[in-house]
Amino acid sequence: xxxxxxxxxxxxxxxxxxAVLAAFALCFxxxxxxxxxxxxxxxALALFAAGAGLTLWGRGYMQHEIVExxxxxxxxxxxxxxxxxxxxxxGADTIGRRRFLVGALCAFAGALGIAGISFLRSLVPHVxxxxxxxxxxxHGVRLVKLDGSPIKADELPVDSFAVVFPEGHIDxxxxxxxxxxxxxxxxxLPPEQKSWAVKGIVAYSRICTHAGCPVxxxxxxxHVFSCPCHQSVFNVxxxxxxxxxxxxxxxxxxxxxxxxxxxxxxxxxxxxxxGPGFWSIK
Ligand code: FES
Numbered sequence: 001x002x003x004x005x006x007x008x009x010x011x012x013x014x015x016x017x018x019a020v021l022a023a024f025a026l027c028f029x030x031x032x033x034x035x036x037x038x039x040x041x042x043x044a045l046a047l048f049a050a051g052a053g054l055t056l057w058g059r060g061y062m063q064h065e066i067v068e069x070x071x072x073x074x075x076x077x078x079x080x081x082x083x084x085x086x087x088x089x090x091g092a093d094t095i096g097r098r099r100f101l102v103g104a105l106c107a108f109a110g111a112l113g114i115a116g117i118s119f120l121r122s123l124v125p126h127v128x129x130x131x132x133x134x135x136x137x138x139h140g141v142r143l144v145k146l147d148g149s150p151i152k153a154d155e156l157p158v159d160s161f162a163v164v165f166p167e168g169h170i171d172x173x174x175x176x177x178x179x180x181x182x183x184x185x186x187x188x189l190p191p192e193q194k195s196w197a198v199k200g201i202v203a204y205s206r207i208c209t210h211a212g213c214p215v216x217x218x219x220x221x222x223h224v225f226s227c228p229c230h231q232s233v234f235n236v237x238x239x240x241x242x243x244x245x246x247x248x249x250x251x252x253x254x255x256x257x258x259x260x261x262x263x264x265x266x267x268x269x270x271x272x273x274x275g276p277g278f279w280s281i282k
Contacts, residue, residue, distance in 0.1 A: 008060045015053030016104035022046035023111030030118045043115075050108050057101060132273050136169035137254060137266040143179060143203070146170060150263040153198055156181045161218040163206060166266070174274055176206040177254055178215060179264075180236050182223055188238045189253075196255035198264065203254040204240045205274040208232060210247035212276045225251070249277060 022045040029038055076084075142150045143164040151164065158181050166175040184200035196202070204225070208215050213229035218236075224243070225234045232245030240251035252270035259265045 005060070008056055012053045012056035012060065013100070013104075015049045015056060016101070016108065019046050019049035019053060020104060020107045020111060022049060023108050023115060026115040027111060027118055030115060030121075046108070046112060050105075053104070132275070132278060135174040135269055135274060136166040136172050137175055137177075137269045139265075139267050140259070141266050142167040142259070143177070143256075143264040143266065144170065151179070152262045153201060153258050153264050154262060156201060156264075158183055158200065159220045161220065164203065164264075174207070176214070177203045178206045178218065178225060178251075179203045180218060180223075182237065186223065186237055190239050193239055193253050196253050196267075198256045198258055201256060201264065202236060203256055203266075204234070204236070204251040205254070205270060207251075207275045208247060209242070209249040209251060209276060210245065215251065 022042050026039065026042040026046060029042055033039070144150050144167045145162060145164060148167075148170065150167065151162065156162070156179075160181050162179045164177050164179045166172070169175050179201065180203075181199075181201045184197075187194075187197055187200060187202065189197060189202070204215075206214050206216075208227040208229065210227065210230055210232050213227050215225045215227045215232075215234065217226045217228060218224075219226065223236045225236060225240065226232070227234075227245065227247070230246050232247035233243050234240040234247070234251050235243050239253060242248060242250065249272075252272045252274050254270055255267040257265050257267040
């Protein structure tokens with residue numbers, strides 16, 4: 001039987017130790033981070049290191065030379081019996097060393113099993129965190145353009161389109177909003193949303209309810225928004241209900257008002273969460 005070199009054995013042991021450590025790290029990482037890159041990287045490292053360790057270990061004991069010989073009489077000589085006894089003894093020594101291999105494999109499988117059980121938690125619906133329900137919009141917050149300038153309701157031409165943000169929160173993408181002015185009599189909003197428009201001006205979240213891309217295009221001849229990612233189309237006139245593409249939920253509408261200086265303001269936050277669906281919002 002072949003004996004692996006010291007270097008091969010050391011590499012195999014190091015690989016198996018790395019596999020066990022990576023599997024344990026995976027258990028902890030699941031609870032500490034939601035980064036799929038970290039979780040996937042640790043899982044890949046654990047599996048790769050285990051595979052490398054087993055391969056090195058196995059190759060170390062394999063016979064590498066080709067042995068040829070004359071067919072000999074079937075009866076074994078005394079020398080052959082002695083050689084067999086020595087081989088069996090060598091095997092017994094090797095089995096002792098294999099305890100480490102078996103132990104390392106058990107530790108690896110155990111850690112990977114615990115990580116797998118942790119992952120089952122992901123199948124349980126979570127209560128969405130507050131951040132999904134709230135944006136910086138609230139009563140009295142002015143609508144401003146990217147340069148920070150507020151917008152007077154009377155200065156917005158019919159059929160115009162603008163991207164607006166809550167004043168003081170231009171860098172907060174959850175508040176990004178599309179603002180459109182149409183002829184007032186064209187609007188056909190749901191009854192509870194009629195008072196959210198001002199003089200034909202309506203505002204809807206800019207984040208697509210399909211997968212979160214910016215709803216960046218407005219076609220004023222048809223009064224529709226379209227999302228460039230997967231071509232969802234939303235009807236601006238009736239509450240941004242989806243009329244094409246994969247989105248199933250309307251873009252949330254921002255209730256609008258006008259302050260004493262004539263500038264457009266929000267009268268509250270969006271009434272439904274912005275962005276793609278999640279566990280309790282389809
Ligand atoms: S993200 Fe808008 S259609 Fe998919």
